[in-house]
Amino acid sequence: MKKLTSIIALAISIGATENTQAQSALKEQGKNPFTLVYDGAIIKNEKGKVNIHPVSYDIGGVKIAANIYTPAGFNPAKKYPTVAVAHPNGGVKEQVAGLYAQRLAEEGYITIVADAAYQGASGGTPRNTDKPANRIADIHAMADYISGFKGTDTAKLALLGICGGGGYALKAAQADKRFKAVATLSMFNSGEVRRNGFLNSQVATIQQRLKQASDARAQEAAGGEIVYVGTASPTDEEIAKIPTDLYREGYIYYYRSYAHPNSTFKYTMSSLMDLMTFDANTNMDLINQPLLMIAGSKADTKYMTDEAFEKATNTRNKELFLLDGATHIQTYWKPVYVAQAVNKLVNFYQVNL
Known part of the structure; x- marks a missing residue:
């Protein structure tokens, strides 16, 4: 278990095929005026097609x-169903969250995806602060902003959270009833994993890690250096030896195949004081909106979706949809799984908005 914990702390991986994909993806990123790094990304806005609109707010x-992505033939005088998309931990709006936002726009939805405060291209210091309250506030703020965007049908506003954004989406939806339907993809309960370790591999060190986080905050408060975790940069060989799909494939995705300069696994050590006392599973009975939770059948994170799904006892309807054969990270980019997930999301939103 100790060996697993140390390996997971490195969290990375790659192979020959992924190297080829990485070179291609990074090359395409250099060409993309919006710095989008996902497959099939918009490279320019054209009349009559899905367009992308960079915006900012406080x-x-x-x-x-x-x-913001608008559907083909967008007419601001009309009303469109709208989806806010929350990105994964360490991710940015130009990666998987942007991919799903664009795919939903292709199906007729206005979509918005934002970099979390203190992360990506958004402001805030210390950089890469990663606190649940901030991430939940980010989701509420996406609803605030997109509700004032011309063309948005606020009566048909929905939410999609991916990975860590999925856990925060569940928490945001518990209180924010502007979201009429809620969906998650490969939900990741950040608090549970930061507290117990992935697959409960660090339960024995909870108090030690809370002490480290407390010390880091004290150092920050005294004007000292900001302490960061998640800063490892393993070699390809070290990556390939990681036993868990989530971290092995995750580092391929984030550091190789679909790397973006604003994306990082780094976060402040002091953030653990908030992360380790957070749990996406609490108060799940407050969700009364229709709920769809999508996960890969082979995902080693599926247990988190199962836990949350079981506790959603007061929703009018809920569904657990499995992508057969998919791992967690494969739901981010592999065309066959992305297509299945988008089709399911569209059906879910059409029925419930």
């Missing part, structure tokens, strides 16, 4: 960078 004095 959350308590912190400037937020966001992208």
Whole structure:
């Protein structure tokens, strides 16, 4: 178990095929005026097609960078169903969240995806602060902003959270009834994993890690250096030895195949004081909106979706949809799984909005 914990702390991986994909993806990123790195990304706005609109707004004095996608033939005088998309931990709006936002726009939805405060292209210091309250506020603020965007049908506003954004989407939806339907993809309960370790591999060190986080905050408060975790940069060989799909494939995705300069696994050590006392599963009975939770059948994170789904006892309807054969990270980019997930999301939103 100790060996697993140390390996997971490195969290990375790659192979020959992924190297080829990485070179291609990074090359395409250099060409993309919006720095989008996902497959099939918009490279220019054209009349009659899905368009992307970079926007910004403030959350308590912190400037937020966001992208809005509008459907083909968009007419601001009309009303369109709208989806806010929350990105994964360490991710940015130009990666998987942007991919799903664009795919939903292709199906007739206005979508918005924003970099979390203190992360990506958004403002805020210390950089890469990663606190649940901030991430939940980000989701509420996306609803605030998109509700004032011409063309948005606020009566048909929905939410999609991916990975860590999925856990925060569940928490946001518990209180924010502007969201009429809620969906998650490969939901990741950030608090549970930061507290117990992935697959409960670090339960024995909870108090030690809370002490480290407390010490880091004290150092920050005294004007000292900001302490960061998640800063490892393993070699390809070290990556390939990681036993868990989530971290092995995750580092391929984030550091190789679909890397973006604003994306990082790094976050402040002091953030653990908030992360380790958070749990996406609490108060799940407050969700009364229709709920769809999508996960890969082979995802080693599926247990988190199962836990949350079981506790959603007061929703009018809920569904657990499995992508057969998919791992967690494969739901981010693999065309066959993305297509299945988008089709399911569209059906879900059409029925419930």
